[in-house]
Amino acid sequence: MKNNNNSHTVVIGWLYPQLMSTYGDRGNILVFKKRCEWRGIKVDIIPIDQNTKNSVIQSIDLLFGGGAQDLEQNIVMKDLQTKKRNICSHVDSDKPALFVCGAPQLMGEYYEPSVGKRIEGLGIFAMKTVHPGPSDDRLIGNVIAKMTNQTMLASDSLPLSTDYIVGFENHGGRTFLGKKATPFAKIIKGYGNNGKDGTEGVMYKNAIGSYLHGPLLPKNPFIADWLIEKALSIKYNKDISLIALDDSLSQMAQESILSKMRITE
Numbered sequence: 001m002k003n004n005n006n007s008h009t010v011v012i013g014w015l016y017p018q019l020m021s022t023y024g025d026r027g028n029i030l031v032f033k034k035r036c037e038w039r040g041i042k043v044d045i046i047p048i049d050q051n052t053k054n055s056v057i058q059s060i061d062l063l064f065g066g067g068a069q070d071l072e073q074n075i076v077m078k079d080l081q082t083k084k085r086n087i088c089s090h091v092d093s094d095k096p097a098l099f100v101c102g103a104p105q106l107m108g109e110y111y112e113p114s115v116g117k118r119i120e121g122l123g124i125f126a127m128k129t130v131h132p133g134p135s136d137d138r139l140i141g142n143v144i145a146k147m148t149n150q151t152m153l154a155s156d157s158l159p160l161s162t163d164y165i166v167g168f169e170n171h172g173g174r175t176f177l178g179k180k181a182t183p184f185a186k187i188i189k190g191y192g193n194n195g196k197d198g199t200e201g202v203m204y205k206n207a208i209g210s211y212l213h214g215p216l217l218p219k220n221p222f223i224a225d226w227l228i229e230k231a232l233s234i235k236y237n238k239d240i241s242l243i244a245l246d247d248s249l250s251q252m253a254q255e256s257i258l259s260k261m262r263i264t265e
C-alpha cells in the first residue's frame with residue numbers, strides 16, 4: 001500500500017537531545033519530520049532524557065540517537081542502564097532505530113573512553129569500542145561507503161541509481177564487530193569503524209548504527225524512508241511503502257561529492 005494519507009502517525013523518540021547532538025545530528029530529526037509531513041504523515045517527536053520514564057519507550061515507533069563526547073556518554077549511559085532498558089525490547093521487536101557515532105558505541109557491548117573507566121553498553125550490537133587515548137589521532141574526514149547490508153539492499157525504498165552513502169566522521173573510538181555482527185556498509189573512502197577492516201557501522205534487525213554524521217539523512221534520504229516505512233509497517237501491521245519524493249537536489253549533492261572524491265558509477 002502506498003502511503004499518502006493523514007491517518008498515520010509516526011512517534012519518534014529522540015535520545016538525549018541536550019547531551020547527544022554533535023555535528024548537526026539534529027538534522028536527521030528534521031529529515032524524518034519533513035519527509036513524513038510532505039507525505040501527509042503526522043509526526044510526534046518525543047525528546048527522551050533523564051526525566052523520561054522507561055515505559056515511554058514502548059510508545060515510540062522510531063528511535064534516533066546522535067553523537068556525543070565521552071563525558072556526556074558517561075552521563076547518558078548511567079541513565080540508559082538503569083532507566084531505559086526498554087530500548088533493547090524496541091529493537092528486538094523489529095522496530096527501527098538509527099544510532100549515530102556516540103550512540104551506537106553505547107548500544108554495543110562496551111565503550112572504553114579516552115580517559116576513565118569502561119562504560120558497559122546495552123549489548124544490542126555485537127561489538128566493542130575502544131578509544132586508544134588522547135594522544136592518538138581521531139578518525140576525521142569525509143566518507144564514502146557502499147551499502148552491503150542485504151536487508152537494506154532488498155528494499156524498494158532505495159534508489160536504483162546508487163548504493164553509495166556519503167557523510168562525515170569524527171571519532172576517537174575504534175569499533176570492532178563481533179562474529180555475529182553485520183556491518184552496515186563497506187568503506188570506499190574514509191576510516192569507518194576502526195580504520196583497518198573496511199567496515200562501516202553495524203546493523204541488527206531494523207536498527208542501524210553508523211559513524212556518519214553530516215548529518216547522515218539529508219545526504220542519504222533513502223535511509224530515512226526505509227526507517228519510516230519500517231516504523232509504519234510495524235505500527236499498522238501491514239506493508240506500507242512511501243510515495244516517492246523529488247530527491248533531485250540530494251542526488252545532485254551526492255553525485256558532486258562522489259565526483260569530487262573521484263568515484264564514478
Ligand code: GLN
Nearest residue numbers: 067068101102171172173
Ligand atoms: N566520544 C566518541 C568518540 O570520540 C563519539 C564521538 C562522536 O559522537 N562524534 O569516539
